[in-house]
Amino acid sequence: MENKASKTGKIYITIVFLLLYIPIVYLILYSFSKGTTMTNFQGFSLKHYGELFADKRMLAIFLNTILIALLSSVCSTIIGTMGALAVHNAKRRHERETLLSLNSILLVSPDVIIGASFLIFFTALKLPLGFWSVLLSHIAFEIPIVLLLVLPRLDEMSPSMTNAAMDLGASPSQILSKIILPYIQPGIIAGFFMAITYSLDDFAVTFFVTGNGFTTLSVEIYSRARQGISLEINALAGIMFIFSLILVGVYYVIETHNTGNGDKKNIVEVTDR
Amino acid sequence: MKKFLAAFIAILAICAGLAYGSNQLTKSTGDTGNKVLNLYNWGDYIDPALLTKFQKETGYHVNVETFDSNEAMYTKIKQGGTSYDITVPSDYMVQKMKADHMLIPLDKSKLKGMNNYGSSFMNKSFDPGNKYSIPYFWGTLGIIYNDQSVKPGSLTHWNQLWSKKYRNDIMLIDSSRDILGFSLISMGHSVNTTNSTELVAAKNKLNRLSPNVKAVVADEIKMYMAEGEAPVAVDWSGEASEMMSQNSHLHYVVPTEGSNMWFDDLAIPKTAKHFKAIYAFLNFMNKPENAAQNAEYIGYSTPNMAAYKLLPKNVRDDKQFYPDQQVLDRLQVYSNLSPQKVQEYNDLYLEFKMHH
Amino acid sequence: MKKNFRGLFFTPYVLWLGMFVIAPVALIFYYSFFDIHHNFTLSNYQEFFTSGTYLTMTANSVLYAFLITLFAILISYPMALVISKLKHRNLWILLIILPTWINLLLKAYAFIGLLSHDGLVNELFQFFGLPVQHMLFTDASFILVAAYIQIPFMILPIFNSLTDISDSYIRASRDLGATKWQTLTKVIIPMTMPGIKSGIQIVFIPSLSLFMLSRLIGGNKVITLGTAVEEHFLTTMNWGMGSTIGVVLIISMVIVMLLTNTKRKRRRA
Numbered sequence: 001m002e003n004k005a006s007k008t009g010k011i012y013i014t015i016v017f018l019l020l021y022i023p024i025v026y027l028i029l030y031s032f033s034k035g036t037t038m039t040n041f042q043g044f045s046l047k048h049y050g051e052l053f054a055d056k057r058m059l060a061i062f063l064n065t066i067l068i069a070l071l072s073s074v075c076s077t078i079i080g081t082m083g084a085l086a087v088h089n090a091k092r093r094h095e096r097e098t099l100l101s102l103n104s105i106l107l108v109s110p111d112v113i114i115g116a117s118f119l120i121f122f123t124a125l126k127l128p129l130g131f132w133s134v135l136l137s138h139i140a141f142e143i144p145i146v147l148l149l150v151l152p153r154l155d156e157m158s159p160s161m162t163n164a165a166m167d168l169g170a171s172p173s174q175i176l177s178k179i180i181l182p183y184i185q186p187g188i189i190a191g192f193f194m195a196i197t198y199s200l201d202d203f204a205v206t207f208f209v210t211g212n213g214f215t216t217l218s219v220e221i222y223s224r225a226r227q228g229i230s231l232e233i234n235a236l237a238g239i240m241f242i243f244s245l246i247l248v249g250v251y252y253v254i255e256t257h258n259t260g261n262g263d264k265k266n267i268v269e270v271t272d273r
Numbered sequence: 274m275k276k277f278l279a280a281f282i283a284i285l286a287i288c289a290g291l292a293y294g295s296n297q298l299t300k301s302t303g304d305t306g307n308k309v310l311n312l313y314n315w316g317d318y319i320d321p322a323l324l325t326k327f328q329k330e331t332g333y334h335v336n337v338e339t340f341d342s343n344e345a346m347y348t349k350i351k352q353g354g355t356s357y358d359i360t361v362p363s364d365y366m367v368q369k370m371k372a373d374h375m376l377i378p379l380d381k382s383k384l385k386g387m388n389n390y391g392s393s394f395m396n397k398s399f400d401p402g403n404k405y406s407i408p409y410f411w412g413t414l415g416i417i418y419n420d421q422s423v424k425p426g427s428l429t430h431w432n433q434l435w436s437k438k439y440r441n442d443i444m445l446i447d448s449s450r451d452i453l454g455f456s457l458i459s460m461g462h463s464v465n466t467t468n469s470t471e472l473v474a475a476k477n478k479l480n481r482l483s484p485n486v487k488a489v490v491a492d493e494i495k496m497y498m499a500e501g502e503a504p505v506a507v508d509w510s511g512e513a514s515e516m517m518s519q520n521s522h523l524h525y526v527v528p529t530e531g532s533n534m535w536f537d538d539l540a541i542p543k544t545a546k547h548f549k550a551i552y553a554f555l556n557f558m559n560k561p562e563n564a565a566q567n568a569e570y571i572g573y574s575t576p577n578m579a580a581y582k583l584l585p586k587n588v589r590d591d592k593q594f595y596p597d598q599q600v601l602d603r604l605q606v607y608s609n610l611s612p613q614k615v616q617e618y619n620d621l622y623l624e625f626k627m628h629h
Numbered sequence: 630m631k632k633n634f635r636g637l638f639f640t641p642y643v644l645w646l647g648m649f650v651i652a653p654v655a656l657i658f659y660y661s662f663f664d665i666h667h668n669f670t671l672s673n674y675q676e677f678f679t680s681g682t683y684l685t686m687t688a689n690s691v692l693y694a695f696l697i698t699l700f701a702i703l704i705s706y707p708m709a710l711v712i713s714k715l716k717h718r719n720l721w722i723l724l725i726i727l728p729t730w731i732n733l734l735l736k737a738y739a740f741i742g743l744l745s746h747d748g749l750v751n752e753l754f755q756f757f758g759l760p761v762q763h764m765l766f767t768d769a770s771f772i773l774v775a776a777y778i779q780i781p782f783m784i785l786p787i788f789n790s791l792t793d794i795s796d797s798y799i800r801a802s803r804d805l806g807a808t809k810w811q812t813l814t815k816v817i818i819p820m821t822m823p824g825i826k827s828g829i830q831i832v833f834i835p836s837l838s839l840f841m842l843s844r845l846i847g848g849n850k851v852i853t854l855g856t857a858v859e860e861h862f863l864t865t866m867n868w869g870m871g872s873t874i875g876v877v878l879i880i881s882m883v884i885v886m887l888l889t890n891t892k893r894k895r896r897r898a
Contacts, residue, residue, distance in 0.1 A: 012711060070291070079642055082638050110858045110875065119348070187789055488766045500745040
């Protein structure tokens with residue numbers, strides 16, 4: 001859109017950003033505390049980072065968590081996008097409504113129910129619990145969110161675009177890769193990132209379907225609550241946060257470098273209409 | 274499309290790197306694959322240094338997996354698909370798992386150092402003769418208060434919690450048995466009562482406590498009390514010791530009418546496979562020096578009297594966590610209730626929570 | 630698109646639906662007809678719809694979920710609007726998502742530290758000469774923290790549909806003499822309805838069964854259906870009753886979906 005953000009708008013988002021980041025800054029700050037809890041700050045110290053790097057088990061758990069998050073998000077983004085195409089192409093209205101309702105069931109069911117039923121499901125199939133069962137479950141509960149983020153963009157895409165391409169003799173796969181995918185790209189990226197969020201945040205489902213020594217960070221954090229969560233976890237969260245901040249920065253530099261300036265797809269859009 | 278493909282390949286490459294890294298890390302912790310013990314424990318509920326020591330002494334690598342509640346652990350083990358060798362259920366859960374044939378009896382001939390345990394902590398109603406379980410840690414239910422607002426020594430009875438003095442001052446631990454339990458004790462009933470009239474009376478009495486209740490919370494109660502958010506709380510001794518280490522104004526008291534005594538126990542679930550490792554581990558944890566080291570790390574009370582003697586004097590003399598025999602005599606242990614009674618306790622408790 | 634091409638594309642998704650949606654749902658329905666003694670019965674449903682406890686809980690859950698969603702929209706819409714006008718808008722939107730990667734429990738503990746009696750916020754208040762506020766365990770703090778958690782999930786779909794509006798519409802609207810406000814309410818908001826609906830689906834429905842935050846921040850003063858499900862699955866192990874609540878949640882979700890999806894607009898066709 002051409003009109004630039006107004007001054008009040010900028011002040012508004014600055015405030016919201018501050019509020020969003022205060023709790024994060026707070027918990028990272030405490031990872032530098034000499035004390036043992038997030039209550040009274042007791043002077044600067046790096047000891048929690050020392051503990052963290054000496055804790056091989058925790059580091060392995062951390063790597064496993066990221067591995068599951070990335071892998072499951074890639075898979076669920078692919079399947080979820082296909083699902084969005086399926087829903088989008090549903091001919092009858094009730095077909096679409098049924099698909100959408102089924103899709104959202106995993107979003108509404110409380111985690112405990114999903115976890116328990118997946119556990120029953122996996123043990124009935126005699127699938128060993130561990131990495132694969134966790135990966136499958138994560139893919140399963142991330143698909144609906146991807147679909148919900150991709151679908152609105154598909155629905156907003158004007159059919160004239162695909163029709164025109166078809167008239168010009170484009171094959172379905174060309175239509176998909178040259179027209180549809182570039183258009184819904186922002187939805188796909190959003191879906192991927194949200195899938196990561198769901199994966200990193202999940203405790204209940206992972207707890208039920210894991211086994212054979214495989215653990216993720218969430219399960220470890222929640223089960224530590226009874227003994228009190230040590231600031232080592234804060235240190236880990238801090239590192240993870242800074243690391244993803246750097247990643248986002250790098251991604252962005254590459255992105256702007258590649259596409260030059262401005263958004264390509266807007267040009268497509270304008271010429272279309 | 275090209276961009277998507279590139280991103281896809283990049284992510285897969287990162288994943289491969291992560292998998293390699295986590296594999297290397299697991300190897301470096303000494304996981305050789307065959308000489309292992311799978312321990313299913315509460316999070317951070319054993320000194321990691323002991324696990325290293327155990328591996329050095331016996332060669333068994335301990336894989337730790339964690340759970341956050343007895344019931345979640347029960348569901349997991351009951352469903353199968355796992356191979357846990359040792360788990361750490363609380364008292365009533367030992368009884369429940371035993372009744373559901375989910376525990377393997379201990380082979381006493383392979384156990385050493387069982388006489389280290391104090392007689393007050395053995396042969397309890399949930400597992401007569403300790404056929405299935407060895408006590409790991411124990412504790413009580415009691416009242417924590419902040420001496421900045423409550424005069425030390427002035428709060429010694431459950432009934433005092435109902436006093437108008439403590440309006441909107443009390444935090445309760447979110448646990449149906451414990452909350453209904455102290456109400457029952459304050460009325461002179463058993464914490465294991467199955468008499469519905471007594472239970473309803475206990476709930477009605479709790480409803481009258483509502484104006485005094487600030488919040489009903491779980492593990493986070495430690496943080497709240499340490500922060501001074503409320504002056505009084507009803508919680509377990511283990512949690513109390515944790516918060517007292519953070520805030521020196523806090524004190525713990527077991528009311529004189531009596532209270533609940535809880536145990537976390539080591540037990541062998543039916544999923545166990547590595548029996549040599551299991552007995553090596555149980556004997557290792559029976560040793561006084563190891564049990565003492567663990568007690569110092571966790572901060573809970575140890576039932577191992579030989580280990581107790583090795584603890585620092587200020588810990589040994591702390592009557593809050595190692596009370597006298599006459600207090601011990603007034604403590605009651607939870608026994609497992611039938612599913613409908615558990616439901617009845619929880620329904621009443623839910624009604625109490627919704628009352629305010 | 631051609632039939633065979635479509636069929637190929639639907640396979641993974643349909644497989645997923647069958648394995649991870651239909652199967653668990655069938656299981657949930659099945660369990661909901663059994664009581665603690667594993668007898669087939671309708672008593673769970675009877676209890677749910679006749680007991681005051683569950684009906685109050687349902688009413689509470691709907692009310693709080695509604696308020697949380699409302700707050701989330703009120704904060705998120707302007708946020709998405711402003712960000713979509715920024716030069717590096719994709720970067721800013723990533724920065725909105727980042728906080729969601731920190732564990733919920735850790736963030737909740739941070740909030741306890743911030744909002745508590747001696748916490749940072751109260752210290753700030755005192756610095757400005759304001760009286761100390763009791764902020765925890767109030768409905769307001771519960772709703773605010775829940776909205777905090779949900780805002781990124783609301784901003785994203787709205788932002789998504791905002792980036793899609795081409796300048797020509799806004800220019801056209803202005804050329805026709807519309808004020809900024811008219812452009813917003815008559816052009817931009819209607820055009821972003823699909824995004825808003827997605828946002829509502831992502832935020833409202835999970836908010837019905839929040840239990841962590843209602844305990845951590847709300848001190849169990851707010852009891853939602855999530856609290857009851859948690860209890861039935863993990864404390865009393867009455868999976869029958871827990872599943873019944875699950876069924877009720879699924880049905881109410883379908884209703885919300887039908888309400889937010891009443892018309893499939895083909896406005897550009």
